[in-house]
Amino acid sequence: MTYSGAVKVGGPADVHELTDLMISKVAVGPLENNAYLLRCRATDAQLLIDAADEPHTLLQLIGDGGLTGVVTTHQHGDHWQALAEVVAATGARTYAGRYDAAGIPVSTDVLVEDGDTLHFGRIELTARHLAGHTPGSIALVYDDPHGHPHVFTGDCLFPGGVGNTHQDPEAFASLISDVESKLFGRLPDETWVYPGHGRDTTLGAERPHLPEWRARGW
Numbered sequence: 001m002t003y004s005g006a007v008k009v010g011g012p013a014d015v016h017e018l019t020d021l022m023i024s025k026v027a028v029g030p031l032e033n034n035a036y037l038l039r040c041r042a043t044d045a046q047l048l049i050d051a052a053d054e055p056h057t058l059l060q061l062i063g064d065g066g067l068t069g070v071v072t073t074h075q076h077g078d079h080w081q082a083l084a085e086v087v088a089a090t091g092a093r094t095y096a097g098r099y100d101a102a103g104i105p106v107s108t109d110v111l112v113e114d115g116d117t118l119h120f121g122r123i124e125l126t127a128r129h130l131a132g133h134t135p136g137s138i139a140l141v142y143d144d145p146h147g148h149p150h151v152f153t154g155d156c157l158f159p160g161g162v163g164n165t166h167q168d169p170e171a172f173a174s175l176i177s178d179v180e181s182k183l184f185g186r187l188p189d190e191t192w193v194y195p196g197h198g199r200d201t202t203l204g205a206e207r208p209h210l211p212e213w214r215a216r217g218w
Helices: 055-065 083-090 169-184 203-216
Strands: 014-017 021-028 033-040 046-049 069-072 093-097 110-112 117-120 123-129 138-143 149-154 192-195
Touching (some): 123 169, 169 203
Antiparallel strands (some): 033 046, 117 123
8 A cells, every 4th residue: 555654543554665664653642643663674673763652552563573672752751651661561772862861761772963873674774963842852864775765853844844942043043954954955855754743744845945934933
């Protein structure tokens, strides 16, 4: 079936099948957070991005194949409600941005810096530190050798704008600058964007609107 990225709480996962990687997207919790399970097709190694809520849903999605790690994109509580239970059940390593780890009440095994690479199976992800929504928010880029890149943006980039910076001009300036330079400045229009809530988009769909986002200040 064709992947749409449209999911709802209580509904099934939507699966994006790439040549080397399977991406399963589910929506969980009262804030309809997206969680993404990535599976290396060559080795079956799995990585979860944001154990946001509903640990039973996430553990059912993970199945019996085990879990290499869990990446928390940022410290806001709606993105780690299920983290402790998922880690306890799977023994997975935990990853988070260096400047947000202290705000996550589950110990972080690997502190992630801008440009770091995360490996599971034969899959490599590159971390991008995007400061503004929180001090240590990270996005993860999968540069598909058989196609276009894919980026998991947490709450830093959505269809229609960057993440909430709570009317803080300095935080907004930081976030929009990081998003422009580290995502739009380095990745092509075909790059698929998987946000922390809601529907997916592409960099090409959003790129024309960058000047208006800067002008409006959010």
